[in-house]
Amino acid sequence: QKEVEQNSGPLSVPEGAIASLNCTYSDRGSQSFFWYRQYSGKSPELIMSIYSNGDKEDGRFTAQLNKASQYVSLLIRDSQPSDSATYLCAVNIRDDKIIFGKGTRLHILP
Amino acid sequence: KAGVTQTPRYLIKTRGQQVTLSCSPISGHRSVSWYQQTPGQGLQFLFEYFSETQRNKGNFPGRFSGRQFSNSRSEMNVSTLELGDSALYLCASSSGSPPRDTQYFGPGTRLTVL
Numbered sequence: 001q002k003e004v005e006q007n008s009g010p011l012s013v014p015e016g017a018i019a020s021l022n023c024t025y026s027d028r029g030s031q032s033f034f035w036y037r038q039y040s041g042k043s044p045e046l047i048m049s050i051y052s053n054g055d056k057e058d059g060r061f062t063a064q065l066n067k068a069s070q071y072v073s074l075l076i077r078d079s080q081p082s083d084s085a086t087y088l089c090a091v092n093i094r095d096d097k098i099i100f101g102k103g104t105r106l107h108i109l110p
Numbered sequence: 111k112a113g114v115t116q117t118p119r120y121l122i123k124t125r126g127q128q129v130t131l132s133c134s135p136i137s138g139h140r141s142v143s144w145y146q147q148t149p150g151q152g153l154q155f156l157f158e159y160f161s162e163t164q165r166n167k168g169n170f171p172g173r174f175s176g177r178q179f180s181n182s183r184s185e186m187n188v189s190t191l192e193l194g195d196s197a198l199y200l201c202a203s204s205s206g207s208p209p210r211d212t213q214y215f216g217p218g219t220r221l222t223v224l
């Protein structure tokens with residue numbers, strides 16, 4: 001089992017709809033979870049971090065964490081064409097390494 | 111606050127050569143991590159330096175090495191370059207206080223090996 005798994009996509013979502021991005025991880029001891037956005041040819045930029053079970057909201061973005069199911073997700077409300085990018089899930093694992101998933105390509109349809 | 115800077119931004123080398131990449135972290139950050147990003151493998155962790163010491167290491171061959179200076183700037187070296195080393199090399203800086211330690215990425219160095 002890979003340490004951090006994401007569906008590679010592409011995930012196509014109509015403009016104005018909710019985009020839902022999912023990530024699973026294998027290390028039950030993981031404590032920190034991050035979502036990054038990466039535009040083509042650019043470096044990853046942090047969207048948000050989450051450490052506790054439940055939801056965390058920041059503007060149009062909501063991160064959801066379920067440690068029992070080893071699952072973290074990112075919801076993007078009112079999707080805009082500028083949200084089209086690759087979204088990377090990152091998890092801290094044993095020895096405090098941060099491991100990234102391969103990312104999900106999101107395409108917002110105008 | 112200035113962000114993470116990486117130099118050079120682009121590099122073209124031939125097989126067998128060696129290369130040194132540089133990363134200057136955000137002021138006050140003591141940890142620098144290096145990643146290799148390729149289309150097929152995604153972001154892969156190379157190593158992390160904290161207070162001039164390698165604190166963590168990924169699964170890369172010994173041709174990949176790094177160091178960190180007293181001002182937290184870090185360099186990464188790849189010796190005997192192979193075609194497969196062509197990638198985007200990213201460094202990320204953080205305060206160095208896991209587990210709630212957020213990484214901020216530099217713009218990356220695009221390395222092409224011919």
